[in-house]
Amino acid sequence: MGKTNILVVDDLRSIRLTLGGILEDKGYNVVSAENGYQAIEAVRKAHFDVIFMDIKMPGINGVQTFREVKKINPEVVVIMMTAYSVEELVKEALEEGAYAVVYKPFDIDKIVAIIEKVLKDVLILVVDAQFAEVGRLKKILQGKGYRVATARNGAEAIEMVKSRHYDIIFLDARLPDMDGVETFERVKQIDPQAAVIMMTNSTEEDLVKHAVNRGVYACIYKPFDAEKVIGVVEDIVKRRKG
Amino acid sequence: MVKGRTVGNLFISTTPTVEELKRSVERLQVVIDEAPIGIVNIDLRGKITYVNKRFEEVSGYSREEMLGKNGLKLGMFSSETVKLLGKRMKDRLMGRPPLLLEMQFKCKDGHWIWVALEGKLRREQGIPVGFQIISADITERKRMEREIQEKNGQLIRSERLAAIGQLAGGVGHELRNPLSAIKNAVYYIKGKVASSEVGRREPRVMEFLGIVEDEINASNKIITDLLGFSRVGKPSVSPARIEKIIEDALSHAPIPENIELTKKLDAGLPEINVDPDQIKEVVVNIITNAVEAMPEGGRLLIATREKDKFLEVEVSDTGCGIPQESMDKIFDPLFTTKAKGIGLGLPVCKAIIDRHEGGIAVESKVGEGTTFNIKLPLGRNVGGN
Numbered sequence: 001m002g003k004t005n006i007l008v009v010d011d012l013r014s015i016r017l018t019l020g021g022i023l024e025d026k027g028y029n030v031v032s033a034e035n036g037y038q039a040i041e042a043v044r045k046a047h048f049d050v051i052f053m054d055i056k057m058p059g060i061n062g063v064q065t066f067r068e069v070k071k072i073n074p075e076v077v078v079i080m081m082t083a084y085s086v087e088e089l090v091k092e093a094l095e096e097g098a099y100a101v102v103y104k105p106f107d108i109d110k111i112v113a114i115i116e117k118v119l120k121d122v123l124i125l126v127v128d129a130q131f132a133e134v135g136r137l138k139k140i141l142q143g144k145g146y147r148v149a150t151a152r153n154g155a156e157a158i159e160m161v162k163s164r165h166y167d168i169i170f171l172d173a174r175l176p177d178m179d180g181v182e183t184f185e186r187v188k189q190i191d192p193q194a195a196v197i198m199m200t201n202s203t204e205e206d207l208v209k210h211a212v213n214r215g216v217y218a219c220i221y222k223p224f225d226a227e228k229v230i231g232v233v234e235d236i237v238k239r240r241k242g
Numbered sequence: 243m244v245k246g247r248t249v250g251n252l253f254i255s256t257t258p259t260v261e262e263l264k265r266s267v268e269r270l271q272v273v274i275d276e277a278p279i280g281i282v283n284i285d286l287r288g289k290i291t292y293v294n295k296r297f298e299e300v301s302g303y304s305r306e307e308m309l310g311k312n313g314l315k316l317g318m319f320s321s322e323t324v325k326l327l328g329k330r331m332k333d334r335l336m337g338r339p340p341l342l343l344e345m346q347f348k349c350k351d352g353h354w355i356w357v358a359l360e361g362k363l364r365r366e367q368g369i370p371v372g373f374q375i376i377s378a379d380i381t382e383r384k385r386m387e388r389e390i391q392e393k394n395g396q397l398i399r400s401e402r403l404a405a406i407g408q409l410a411g412g413v414g415h416e417l418r419n420p421l422s423a424i425k426n427a428v429y430y431i432k433g434k435v436a437s438s439e440v441g442r443r444e445p446r447v448m449e450f451l452g453i454v455e456d457e458i459n460a461s462n463k464i465i466t467d468l469l470g471f472s473r474v475g476k477p478s479v480s481p482a483r484i485e486k487i488i489e490d491a492l493s494h495a496p497i498p499e500n501i502e503l504t505k506k507l508d509a510g511l512p513e514i515n516v517d518p519d520q521i522k523e524v525v526v527n528i529i530t531n532a533v534e535a536m537p538e539g540g541r542l543l544i545a546t547r548e549k550d551k552f553l554e555v556e557v558s559d560t561g562c563g564i565p566q567e568s569m570d571k572i573f574d575p576l577f578t579t580k581a582k583g584i585g586l587g588l589p590v591c592k593a594i595i596d597r598h599e600g601g602i603a604v605e606s607k608v609g610e611g612t613t614f615n616i617k618l619p620l621g622r623n624v625g626g627n
Contacts, residue, residue, distance in 0.1 A: 012419055015423050018423050021430060025430065083415055083416075084415045104422035105421045105424075105462055108426060108429045
């Protein structure tokens with residue numbers, strides 16, 4: 001894991017240099033891109049935690065770029081920057097899930113505060129092959145203000161855990177490519193700090209016992225109860241803070 | 243000779259009897275008297291020889307008051323009109339075509355009306371004997387024409403404002419990018435200098451960097467004002483309470499301690515259909531102006547009331563006042579007397595109030611203070627098509 005990776009996307013060299021330079025000076029890893037295409041390329045090559053994206057750029061605009069970036073790295077935090085009150089685009093960006101919009105000229109202290117807040121956010125990974133289940137869980141968690149990323153299978157999940165820390169991982173016991181417990185073992189090796197919650201069917205009692213013995217934080221049975229899910233998550237967050 | 247016509251072998255006399263003629267004249271008299279136009283005959287010296295009933299009604303003068311008098315000397319016309327009419331009448335005697343005029347006319351009770359009149363030379367057996375003047379009351383038409391003219395003026399003004407706004411907005415936006423980079427750069431340099439030898443040895447370096455930062459923010463404020471101006475759009479109207487809008491505005495425009503604020507807000511006022519944000523902007527602007535007019539302190543009064551289907555908001559200060567020569571210009575964009583102003587505050591206010599189909603007026607005396615009066619229509623939707 002290590003340093004926080006930040007991508008600065010702006011067609012203006014002066015903005016890229018100053019914002020990028022200051023953030024580097026603050027200890028972040030900074031890469032910059034001068035248009036949407038370069039930004040998409042950068043996101044393909046490396047993992048970024050936060051992207052500062054100018055809205056008005058030649059070629060594809062910031063909102064279009066954001067859409068493409070999201071396909072590659074769905075959980076990346078994108079902060080839109082604008083010198084304009086192109087309200088339509090700002091609205092669009094927020095609907096697309098932009099984390100914040102900052103208006104130029106901005107205060108660097110505010111920018112740093114946003115980054116710090118992003119880094120403190122509770123990040124949750126949901127690993128399940130069933131689209132409907134993932135969607136439902138994601139909705140419940142996002143409704144409580146948590147940031148949620150998703151993976152469809154064990155291999156994908158392991159790749160994601162390698163690239164960054166997730167505070168909580170919801171892991172389906174039956175993944176198409178590997179056993180849930182096996183996935184858990186691999187995850188634990190990469191990021192021992194992650195709290196893993198196993199999702200199983202109520203009939204798989206042996207599996208549950210096995211997983212808990214191995215160090216899974218909790219098991220929840222499908223179909224899960226929203227309140228119980230939130231309860232477990234809040235419990236973990238409380239313990240982490242305390 | 244007896245006039246008549248032959249039907250078959252019958253001759254029918256058509257020569258009217260005296261009785262028939264009398265009745266015919268009476269009928270015509272009724273028509274002339276009741277006609278919806280004023281008719282006045284004068285002789286060649288200007289003496290009134292005939293007026294119809296309609297003219298009596300419109301002018302307020304009775305027939306007796308007018309007959310035999312010189313029409314130009316009854317006080318119905320301004321001296322300029324008298325001169326003009328005299329000349330035009332003479333022209334008619336020289337054989338010019340009938341006189342067609344629109345002019346103002348003073349009724350007996352003192353109020354002025356607009357009339358369209360047509361004056362024709364009257365002849366008897368080929369010899370000019372005077373004039374017949376037919377007049378119609380066109381006061382209502384004139385009023386409507388004036389209204390249309392005013393509306394047009396407003397439209398042109400608001401179009402001009404929109405054009406300025408668009409240009410200003412575009413330029414303003416473009417400036418924000420470089421300002422942003424400058425601000426970032428200053429932030430970085432300040433951070434480095436603060437902890438350096440140069441910073442300690444040369445205190446002006448930090449001081450000047452502070453000035454650069456302040457001025458960047460001041461520039462950005464100007465841009466924000468410009469953008470606010472370019473965005474005076476159609477109000478998004480919802481029912482609102484004026485007291486709440488005023489309280490909101492006051493929280494945005496802090497009143498210094500040396501200014502005594504009095505609020506006379508009528509609590510029983512109905513809700514108004516307005517864009518609360520836009521009206522708040524107007525109130526903030528006017529309060530800010532009032533505060534700036536009283537640097538040494540003074541009294542600020544904010545009052546609301548209902549009057550003639552309008553809700554009125556009055557903001558009075560005891561500040562420096564507005565000189566007479568500036569009064570006509572205060573709502574013109576880019577007119578300013580402030581060192582740090584671009585002259586868009588009041589034009590924006592006016593544009594907003596116009597959009598609400600209301601009115602904004604100002605009274606001021608140099609050295610005594612200024613009162614702004616905002617009128618907003620009650621009980622109907624504004625901003626509709």
